[in-house]
Amino acid sequence: MLIKRRKLMTVGPIKTDKGEDSVFAHPSFYAEFAPRDDQAAFVDSIYILKDRGRLTESRISFASPLKELAFVFREGDSAGKVVFNEPSLNCRRKGRAFFGWIVGVKLKPNCPGTPSVHNPTIVACRDALARIVRDSPSCFDILDSVDLMLLALARKARPPSILGCDPLDAPHGRVSDLAGHIGKSVRTLQRRVRTSTGCPPKRFLAVQRFRRSVYEIAAGGDGLSGIASDLGFSDQAHLTREFRRHAGVTPGAFRQAWGRPRAQAVRFLQDAERSSRLVMAVWPLGTTTESG
Template identity: 30%
Template sequence: MSARRTRAISASERTGVLQPANLARFDARWIVPPDDVREIVDTYWAVRWHLDAGESIAQRIIDHPSVTFSIEHGDVDAPFVVTSARSHAWTRTLAGRGDVFAIRLRPAGLAVLSDLDPASLGPEQELTAALDARAHALLERIASAPDPARRAELADALVRARLAERPLRASQRIANAALEALTAQPHVQRIHDVAALLGTSERTLQRALRTHVGRGPGEIARRIRLQEVVRCLSVADGDIAGIAVDLGYVDQAHLTNEFRRVAGVTPGAYVEALARTQAALRGPAA
């Protein structure tokens, strides 16, 4: 695999990780899918950790509005997991040692790789053969590869084969295009304008996203925007008012209320906690 396909996940990126400084404490990498599988796979990512006895990392996350399949090994709850977007920030606690290889799907991907209904998925559940034989068989095959790079290459081949079996329908392409447009422009925007940009109706856009992601466009847009708020708060010296203006919020209070509903804290309290975490990781001053 070309070295250009894999790179470390940076603390300055839009990941939704609420303690981005923790990314330096374990190996976390993006693996970019090739162009011919990008209609199905948004990205692969891989994480590996080996912590001292008694040590743990509680990682709070506002997740991307997508469905993810993961292959997990070590001190984990299940070997295969499927997750969908949660309504609120959630916590993944890492302890001991382990690794995860994940496939974050584009909206079109779930119907190609599985028989799951996104509207019926819980936030996180074990992906068993009983839950979905098609997706389970896929992950079993990918898990047979020995490392993330070769898992990604095997996943590429399997995704191509699954896509040949189930070519994309028009609604899947609309859902892909909608999520791409919302991700590219995370500021507040009217769904009517997004639909017009894509040359479709608002009703068709809403139906496509609910069918293939299990969420409506407004909820998806808010989640992407909050991920961008997290990124900005971690790199912009806590300028909450400036971030509100840049992202098109009515005012700072609108941003604060939206952030608090999902993250459980105000942006100001989050910035203060972030500063304490960063200071603790730096250690005592000389």
């Protein structure tokens, strides 16, 4: 997750039939989309970032339990490149501003196998996206290419068998709770979670609980003590320590950054009657029209 410090605020859930069009009209934006139903077992979300240095001039990459497959197209690089990232247990600061497009897929820990950046299906998707982003694409142009890639990869992949369930839906408490949730011994759980995520279950659960806290804190509805209680932290101080460890900032500083009036973040309601998959979008204020 890329968060621009000091420039974001949250807006309550809204419903719009033109959400995608309004977001793509901005020269800089970050948009997150829900996966298709047939992808949801192994895909957490799909995101699109277009930036001209506004959102990424000074940013922090948060710790995340998710694998990530990203297609990166910097200005001046017509071919682009493919990057695969394993789950990250620590926050990282990235100081260089980005100019161009990034299309990414956040994969759940139980995603079968490790995608190869040289896989012909992935390379074909990169080439298709390179052609698409050179013009003025819509989100549907981009999502169609990504969906086709994911469909092809799913057909060739072995079925997931690491935990027998989606780890992201598991309890956020103790390791023994997770073991009971999947009906395995703690020792078996230790081995399988390490195989799936590269870290021990306790560490994985901590990162997953942090990930949930990011969305709760950004939403701004509850106090930090209430969020700490709901997510199983011992108290607010425990939440603060863990959040700083994984985000590089305190929960209060993060919430305040999302309250500054220099950029806008919007959550879009999911409606069964709409074809839209747009979940959330962020863009700098004062950039309502395409300006190159």
